[in-house]
Amino acid sequence: MNSERLCADAVAFWRGSRKILDGVDFGFGRGELVSLLGGNGAGKTTLLRILLGLLAPHSGVVTLDGVPLQQLGRRAYAQDVAYVPQSHVAPFPYRAREIVALGRAPAVGLFGRMGARDAEAAEAALAMLRIGHLAERDYTTLSGGERQLVMIARALAQGAKLLVLDEPMAGLDYGHQLRLLGHLQRLVDEGFGVLMTTHHPDQARLASTRIAALVEGRIACDGPPGEVLTPHTIRRLYGIDPMMILQSERPG
Amino acid sequence: MTASVSMAAPLSPARLLRRLADWRITLPLALAGSVLAALSLGKFAMAPGEIPKLFCAMAGACTMAPERMATLANVVIDIRLPRVAAAVLVGAALASSGAAFQAVFRNPLASPSLLGVLAGASFGAALGIVLGAPWGGVQALAFVMGLAAVAFGGTIAALFRGAPVVMLVLGGMISTALFAALLSIVKFVADPVNQLPNIVYWLMGNLGQSDLAQVTALAPLMLGGVVALCALGRGLDLLAMGDDEARSLGVPASALRFGALALATFVSALTVSLAGMIGWVGLIVPHVARLALGAGNSRLIPASAMLGAIFLLAADVLARTVADVEIPIGIVTELLGIPVFLAVLGRVRRGWNE
Numbered sequence: 348m349n350s351e352r353l354c355a356d357a358v359a360f361w362r363g364s365r366k367i368l369d370g371v372d373f374g375f376g377r378g379e380l381v382s383l384l385g386g387n388g389a390g391k392t393t394l395l396r397i398l399l400g401l402l403a404p405h406s407g408v409v410t411l412d413g414v415p416l417q418q419l420g421r422r423a424y425a426q427d428v429a430y431v432p433q434s435h436v437a438p439f440p441y442r443a444r445e446i447v448a449l450g451r452a453p454a455v456g457l458f459g460r461m462g463a464r465d466a467e468a469a470e471a472a473l474a475m476l477r478i479g480h481l482a483e484r485d486y487t488t489l490s491g492g493e494r495q496l497v498m499i500a501r502a503l504a505q506g507a508k509l510l511v512l513d514e515p516m517a518g519l520d521y522g523h524q525l526r527l528l529g530h531l532q533r534l535v536d537e538g539f540g541v542l543m544t545t546h547h548p549d550q551a552r553l554a555s556t557r558i559a560a561l562v563e564g565r566i567a568c569d570g571p572p573g574e575v576l577t578p579h580t581i582r583r584l585y586g587i588d589p590m591m592i593l594q595s596e597r598p599g
Numbered sequence: 600m601t602a603s604v605s606m607a608a609p610l611s612p613a614r615l616l617r618r619l620a621d622w623r624i625t626l627p628l629a630l631a632g633s634v635l636a637a638l639s640l641g642k643f644a645m646a647p648g649e650i651p652k653l654f655c656a657m658a659g660a661c662t663m664a665p666e667r668m669a670t671l672a673n674v675v676i677d678i679r680l681p682r683v684a685a686a687v688l689v690g691a692a693l694a695s696s697g698a699a700f701q702a703v704f705r706n707p708l709a710s711p712s713l714l715g716v717l718a719g720a721s722f723g724a725a726l727g728i729v730l731g732a733p734w735g736g737v738q739a740l741a742f743v744m745g746l747a748a749v750a751f752g753g754t755i756a757a758l759f760r761g762a763p764v765v766m767l768v769l770g771g772m773i774s775t776a777l778f779a780a781l782l783s784i785v786k787f788v789a790d791p792v793n794q795l796p797n798i799v800y801w802l803m804g805n806l807g808q809s810d811l812a813q814v815t816a817l818a819p820l821m822l823g824g825v826v827a828l829c830a831l832g833r834g835l836d837l838l839a840m841g842d843d844e845a846r847s848l849g850v851p852a853s854a855l856r857f858g859a860l861a862l863a864t865f866v867s868a869l870t871v872s873l874a875g876m877i878g879w880v881g882l883i884v885p886h887v888a889r890l891a892l893g894a895g896n897s898r899l900i901p902a903s904a905m906l907g908a909i910f911l912l913a914a915d916v917l918a919r920t921v922a923d924v925e926i927p928i929g930i931v932t933e934l935l936g937i938p939v940f941l942a943v944l945g946r947v948r949r950g951w952n953e
Contacts, residue, residue: 401843422849430847438705439839439894449836453849457834505848 352376353398353428353509353542358407360393367393369564370407375557377508377540380531382551384544385561386585391544394561395513398542399430425453429502431512434494437486443497444482447472450504472503476530492523499530510534512543516550528554548584552576560584622892626905630687637683637912641919643674650675682806684814686915687908688821689806689870690880694907695828695900696863697881698888702835702896703859704764710882711867714767714860715774717878719748720871722778725785725798734808737801738872745868748774749860763842763853767860804875804929806915817869824866825904831859832897839896877929879936880907886943910935 354374360367367390375381385391396402398409400416409416411427429450437446450472451465473479476496481489486497495515502510515531516524524547531541532554545551551558552572559569562583568575581589639647653671656663663671693711700709711717723744727737752774756766789795801808809817834855837845845852870877884907885899892898914931 396843399843399847401846420849421846421851425847425849428847430844432841432844435841437840437894438707439702439889441836441894445836445893445895446840449833449840449848452833452837457850457855458830 352412353511353540354410355394355398355404356408356410358394358397358404358409360390360397360402360404362393367564368397368404371561371564371566373398373559373566373569375509375540375542377538378535379557380535380541380543380555381557381559382543382545382555383559383561384546384548384551384584389561389584390564391561392513395511395542395544399428399511400424401430422453422456426506428509428511429505429507431495431498431502431510431515433513433515433517434491434498436494440485440487442482443478443484443486443489443493443500444469444473446486446497447482447500447504450501450506453505468506469500469504472500475503475534476500491518492520492527495519495527496530503534508538509540510542512541514544514546516545516547524550525553548576548581622898622902626902626909630905630909633909633912634683634687637686637916638675638679640916641674641679645671645674677811681809681811681814682915683912684811684818685806685809685873686911688814688818689874689877690884690907690909690911691825691904692821692866692870692907693877693880694884694888694910695825695904696867697907698885698896698900698903699828699831699835699859699863700881701885702839703856703863704768705839705841707886708882711863712775712878712881714771714864715748715752715778716745716864716867717871717876718775718778718782719751720745720868721802721876722748722782722785724801724871724875725782725789728794728797728801729785729789735813738809738813742868742872744778745871746864748778749864749868751777753860763856800927801875802929803927804877804932805927806874806911806918807925808875809873814873817873821866821869821873824862824869827862828859828866829897829901829904831855831862832895832900835859835896835900836894839894875927875929877911877932879932879940880911883936883940883943884910887939890943 352374353376355371358368358371371394373394383391383394393402397404400409400421411419411424416424448461448465448469451461451468455461455465470479473482476499478493478496478500481493481497486494489497499510499512499515515527519527528550531543535541535556555572557570558572558575560567560575560580560583567583568580578589581587635647635650638650639645649671652661652663653668653675655661656668657672696711697709700711700713701707703709704713720741724737724741726744727740732740749771752770753767755770755773756763759766786795786798789798834850837848837850838852838855838859840848842852845855867881885903888899888903888906892902911928911932914928914935917935918926918928918931
């Protein structure tokens with residue numbers, strides 16, 4: 348049942364007459380921490396939503412372990428792949444434990460009864476990220492970093508081995524960003540697969556096993572951090588020359 | 600979830616006490632007590648203990664003076680029971696559908712009126728009164744127009760693609776405005792001596808307008824709707840997280856939202872046809888329940904239903920005892936609701952979006 352690989356093959360997507368994604372081949376699997384880089388509007392979020400089955404590509408196909416997503420039920424998919432949204436504010440004061448327990452929904456179904464095993468799974472997920480002390484807190488009173496960890500714990504409670512994170516480091520301070528990366532690396536060591544979008548190439552280099560750069564709706568390069576993060580790629584990604592910035596920082 | 604964790608362990612006194620303090624025990628007990636109190640309170644005085652005795656005598660198990668029994672039966676069964684039953688049904692339906700609306704719209708200020716059901720039902724009832732329809736016809740028109748108003752708002756929302764929740768709110772606003780205008784037209788053409796006072800009176804809400812037969816006919820539908828809303832608890836939790844998250848957790852978000860709104864609209868339209876316009880219950884009661892039990896909808900919706908029933912029973916007792924003339928209950932719920940809302944507002948706000 349445990350999936351090994353989530354893949355997009357020749358995926359294209361238009362918004363009106365604008366081509367957002369243009370023949371994207373991209374995938375990730377267990378044991379990988381993949382960072383997806385791209386400037387604003389490069390199509391990162393669209394690609395993520397297509398991989399998650401939240402958006403249907405206009406052409407191309409997304410497969411989980413070789414099976415096209417359309418042939419997989421939502422619940423079956425949810426037990427293999429979890430979506431970790433950007434840390435958000437819930438409108439109601441749920442306890443952190445309740446939010447994490449919602450991760451059991453794909454397993455027990457909409458009307459099924461949450462049993463002791465599901466409570467244990469939620470507990471284990473909280474313990475794995477070392478946030479058991481937050482269990483009884485109102486989600487709305489947690490800091491951004493804590494909320495992001497609760498969202499990851501929910502994904503773990505889901506039982507999924509592949510995690511898709513949408514800009515997990517947005518809004519976190521430097522310390523929390525690095526701590527989060529540490530948690531993600533530990534999960535990858537334990538056999539999870541992690542895909543995240545990020546705006547921080549330096550941190551992507553630090554933590555990732557692989558980096559993919561999305562430029563104008565195409566994967567410009569995809570490989571080990573050292574190969575991808577060249578001045579040339581940075582220039583294509585962000586339209587700036589990294590060497591120039593480094594030089595301007597040198598004292599007179 | 601907490602319930603399932605408690606595995607077979609000996610019941611220590613502390614555990615027993617905690618069990619008894621559980622809302623699943625206290626709220627039904629409080630509701631049963633409120634029903635008994637509401638049956639015994641009123642212009643015609645009687646001791647609460649006489650009610651069980653009356654039921655016992657009617658079942659032939661105990662004895663009671665025949666005259667006293669006839670009088671009590673008339674007051675309790677014929678006069679008070681229909682409105683007590685109506686209060687329970689309407690309170691439970693409004694409060695549980697209010698909680699469902701708040702979850703679906705991810706907004707603590709949502710209430711059953713958001714999609715126009717109350718505006719549509721008001722127009723329907725006023726139209727029925729002006730057309731001289733019998734009381735059952737007025738109720739039916741109120742129900743149908745309540746559904747029609749929501750369908751109208753939903754159609755507007757469906758015409759525009761994109762953020763479905765925002766479009767539904769806008770569709771509801773447009774529908775509410777339309778049916779408020781239609782109501783004004785009906786009021787304008789109504790006979791100011793006979794019909795207009797009836798319309799105004801109906802719009803204030805009144806639990807005493809249905810007899811026991813009507814209440815028992817609607818009861819299975821309303822209770823069924825409330826039970827179905829209770830069963831949707833986890834789905835509503837997931838919807839409250841947002842569509843993308845709900846779908847990535849294996850839930851068909853659009854279908855679930857449609858189902859929850861259809862159920863909530865259906866039961867609130869039934870409340871209007873049973874008792875007219877009764878405001879505030881659907882907005883306040885879920886907040887009180889959320890304060891006591893937290894945000895999880897599996898608990899919130901059944902608890903809201905029972906609290907709503909208790910709230911409306913209390914409001915109804917006040918409405919018929921506080922003055923010589925019965926006060927329309929819609930006025931009482933609004934007057935009661937404001938201090939209750941102010942009392943919980945300070946603590947409720949904590950959970951809201953900044």
